[in-house]
Amino acid sequence: MILKQIRRLPTWARWASFATLGILVLTLVQELGQNETSHLTAMTTSQTALKWSIPILLAGLGGLFAERAGIINIGLEGMMILGTWFGAWGAFNYGPYSGILIGIIGGAIGGLIHAIATVGFGVDHIISGVAINILGPFAARFLSSEIFTGYQGGSVTQSPRVESVDKFTMPFLAGGYDTPNFLKWLGDKDIPILSDTGNIFRGVLTQTSWATIIALLLVPLSAWLLWRTRFGLRVRISGEDPWAGESQGVNIYRYKFIAVMISGGLAGFGGAFITIEMSSIYQEGGTTGRGFIGLAALIFGNWRPGGILAAALLFGYPYALQFGDFDGFASHALLLVNAIALFGVTIWAVRKSKHADAVIAFVLATLSAVWYFIADTVPDWWVKILPYVIVIVVLIFFAQRLRMPAANGQIYRRGQT
């Protein structure tokens, strides 16, 4: 009955209620595990989780623009790598804000190449994307050898240190600009659930980078651009039925080109964010497959900006847990969270009479719960692979349920059907 009411709510409220549910589960597990698991809802965890979500979010939004225009963009990872390199180069020479801008341009160049190959020449989207994923790191390696080796502290595989953009702390709620810190007061009170929730929000609102805020604002902006403007309608017709668009006089090639370049630019932003906000340095291989996780976020988010944000937060969380969880206690507690979530999926699947889903979810949930109760901690390799395991498990349940743009991945040639 609760679920039914949730379904009647508008999208934003539905996601908000899911988020509330998630926080509630986390805090309950936190209460159950006592001090060992304080990491789950610690302020630093939510702070780091938000940060780790941003590159995934940006890659996901990048995928959104390309695939809404009907171009599959497997090359996001390569474009992201270009973003990490150009972001570092720009930030080192012209400061962090310009660094992000130059990173976006670097990614957009990758997008342009993908657009030339797929839209201009009609190359298979995945082949072109794979080629860009190989070209990206090669180009970054060459550029580093030519440029970063000449800098103090730079080498073939890394750049010198770069500065981050300014931070923002919410006044009153988190005590920014010398105002009272309400959430800290709440967190110190040690009230069950309320204090933990306060800590989670305090982490998100404290010392938040402006780059993070801009990235988050891109979610409603993308939604508005794609669903409320003439431009967005034309991009979407390119992905749903380009021939219908063509018959209405829309220059499909142009919209596909622009959309794929925006896609590359967003991936480049994600890359620059990794360099400037997270590692403070360009490092070869620093993207660690997050372009692909962005694609997974796009699928889980059902090709919608709000869904992508939710997926990015979900996928970013286990990364954050890795930090400071050297003894594996928090990841151990997360097993219980996973079990609860998977039992939830089981119930959902039973109600929808999806029997295979129900069986798989139930088995996974039971395994997770059994592991939680027989062990006190988890091995370090489990902590390392958890983010990737979660991506796969999520796709197991959601890969077939969702609808992508109808003409996604098809090769469109003007005047040919």
Added chain:
Amino acid sequence: MLALAAPFAAVVFATIASSIFLLIAGSNPFTAYGDMFEYGSRLEIQVDILNRATPLYISGVAAAIGFRMNLFNIGVEGQYRLAAIVAAYVGASVSLPGVLHVGLILLVAMLVGGAYSGVAGVLKVTRGVNEVISTIMLNAIAISGLIAWLVREWQAGGSVDATATNLGVGTEPIDESGLIPNINSWLELFTREIGKGKELTGVFLVAVAVGILYHILINRTRFGFDLRATGINPFAARVGGVSDKKMVLGAMVLSGVVAGLVGMAEIAKLGRFNPNFVGGLGFAGIAVALLGRNHPGGIAIGALLFAFLDTASGVLQVTGSASREIVFIMQGIILLAAVIAYEVVQRFRIREEARLASALLEGDA
């Protein structure tokens, strides 16, 4: 003729583009290319090139098996590394007579590779999980999780914990009987004696066998026919009674089986798996497969070309005529240009055929 024109044009285009990059960087492209060709013409360096081309070729074939039916196994990277460490471990823990020992190691590697890629196959067939994403996630799971853990767990002389700083040794050494010997004597039938202690890996013969079997499989068997049919037109293939689920699973597992062999040359050379085990062969193999259009001979040419660039560029560090990283940009541009050139040639062909057909029709009328 046209089939050869496309890759040739790609290489010429890449050479010109790289020359521009070299000029901007302040190097003389002619000196750089001259140095590379001079270096690459030495016998010892050619042995190095063949040694590099061998795993690249196997990796290329592994990727090509999937590509033939539009199935993108991007997970060769994780599959071959996982296969290599397990095979090295099993190989070191038994002692058998030569052929059996080598056979066991190869078998274990193929089984592990096939099983690991099979996970992605099962996920795709039963749950519709896109294989590109799942294989990339499985790469991360294998490399940053499983292998990082196994290399500590199976450390020669006892396992070490996560905080250990010295992981230089690797797994227990494999007995001499389990190591594929070099085939210098075979090569020396045609050439002078190979100097400087260079050895041509015996896995070269495995690569040749893989190539021949791949050719037979694709062109002479029912499975190969179904594979190609599914790749060209999945709907028609389904109507023709081909089970696409079986094909996806079969191609995925087979791709992983071949991927398992990629690390064998390195195992034969090192005699164990160590933490600095060669990486990147999986992704390079994808490039080689795309370059060779999934054709057994084409992949060989692609592998030799990339191996030449990788190896011969070593001389640039010595002569200082250019930065050796220029070959990365060359490889990247060759790949992208080739992919585009193939498409252009394909379109040109279709148009030519349409023109010819209409000309014939008019002739009849």
